[in-house]
Amino acid sequence: MKSDIVSRYQGIYIAMYSAYDEAGNVDQERVKKLARYYVGKGVKGLYVGGSSGEGILQNAEERKQVLEAVMEEVQGELTIIVHVGANSTRESVELAKHAETVGADVISAVPSIYYRLPEAAVENHWQHMIDSTNLPFIIYNIPQTTGFTLSTGLLAKLAKQDKVIGVKMSGESTFELQQYKETGGEGFLVFNGPDEQFLAGRIMGADGGIGGTYGVMPELFVQLNRLFMDNRIEEAQTLQTKVNGFIKRLLSYPSLYGACKYILNLQGVATGAPRLPLLPVRPEHHASLAELNKDIEAAIAQYTNGE
Ligand SMILES: CC(=O)N[C@H](C=O)[C@@H](O)[C@H](O)[C@H](O)CO
Ligand SMILES: CC(=O)C(=O)O
Secondary structure, three states, X not given: OOOOHHHHHOEEEEEOOOOEOOOOOEOHHHHHHHHHHOOOOOOOEEEEOOOOOOXXXXXXXXXXXXXXXXXXXXXXXXXXXXXXXXXXXXHHXXXXXXXXXXXXXXXXXXXXXXXXXXXXXXXXXHXXXXXXXXXOXXXXXXXXXXXXXXXXXXXXHHHOOOOEEEEEXXXXXXXHHHHHHHXXXXXXXXXXXXXXXXXXXXXXXXXXXXXOHHHHOHHHHHHHHHHHHOOOHHHHHHHHHHHHHHHHHXXXXXXXXXXXXXXXXXXXXXXXXXXXXXXXXXXXXXXXXXXXXXXXXXXXXXXXXOO
16 A cells, blocks of 8 residues: 555655745746756655745745646656645645645645644644545644644554655654654655754655755755765765755854745846745845855765766
């Protein structure tokens, strides 16, 4: 039943940023250009409308526009996981059905936020999405932003269903990650969330990763994953350390997403500023971001040529 799931979906997924025009509206042409930018770089797919994608800062119509642009551009070339979590179960189900209609491969969702919900409410919220389509479902566990920690009890219950194929583990405990992997059992996927510890997550059982900073340096995460699979752990450690230097610098700006989107502009893909309340970078940051992009591009060149 689930036996081929891991080989079918494992790999590197870019948590794709959204693309807006200069007025801050969703810009489908820019979304397409960004999706196209990621084809041919060795990634397995895209995670659309998640944290990095600002899905929860967009209304349902905008989220559909983003996804439709992605599907039109790269369907069949990249595996598309869509984050459909919204505060209300009703809107989440609407987005899940839309995802199925436009041909997305997998749906995924965080719990509803704002209300402190008991586990039964979160379970019911997810179950409605799962039941609303024939698509596989990936639980998105990100306790540091949602306040909800997925228990292994709930995971075990959900993972019994064929449609529930995995979890995106954005919590930082690799012990919990390993527990999720073990609880999910054979054919259950675990994706590493924190990009800073991709290698650690892989070593503790993750089948791949889904991350936001991959978007500005996908080649480096593809290479990191390859080094892990080839059992070249010391080289992988060296690369993770290098990548973490870049992530630390990205995290020093008013918002991580603002910094990443500015870097993408420098790489030739305009995506606009992040949506408020996420702060954009300011003119005084431009010079150091150009420096950072030069360093990222040099590392990509180093790791993709020979080595
Ligand atoms: C909150 C958030 O965005 N988490 C992402 C996914 O799990 C990560 O990809 C981070 O963006 C990344 O690890 C940088 O801290
Ligand atoms: C980072 C991540 O996985 C997300 O943006 O949803």
